[in-house]
Amino acid sequence: MLDEIDRRMVEELQRDGRLSGRALAERLTISRANAYARLARLVDDGVITGFTATVDPAKVGLHTSAYVTLTVRQNSWRELRAQLHTIPEVRHIALVGGDFDVLLLVRAVDNDALRHVVLERLQALPAVVASRTILVFEDETR
Known part of the structure; x- marks a missing residue:
């Protein structure tokens, strides 16, 4: 269970993952020793699962983004998830409930590359029954 200091520590690290233990x-x-001990515990307990850089997709050449929904065959999730991990343009994978089964965030260099991913890679997967593509015109990460 996280206490108020743990929650604040997580919030601070979400704002700036490069903060030092001293900062x-x-x-x-709190003391530096307490900060380091809490941080180590949060990592060991799996609360903090890693430290990453947030990158502007367009500035690294990924100018087209889309959410792709998939309807999939029953009992195919584990195999499908492994196959989705092999497609570099798939940046986020979520198993969801509702009108479709899987929600993907796909980032590609342009519309042609997105078309290739959706029509030739995703729809070719044996577990995929149907897909829908929703283009992203602008996005913001918080």
Whole structure:
């Protein structure tokens, strides 16, 4: 169970994953030893699963983004998930409930590349029954 200091630490790291233990301690008004111990525990407990850089997709050449929904065959999730992990343009995978089964975030260099991913890679997977593509005109990560 996370206490208030743990929650604040997670929030601070979500804002800036490069914060040092010293800076965390100062912001949370706790000792450096306490900050390092809490951070280690949060990592060991799987609360914090990694530290990453947030990248602007367009600035790294990925100018087209879309959410792709998939309807899939029953009991195919594990195999399908493994296959989706082999497609580099698929940036996020979620098993969901509702009108479709899987929601993907796909980022590609342009519309032709997106078309290739959807029509030739995703729809060719044996588990995929149907797909729908929703183009993203603008997005924001918080």
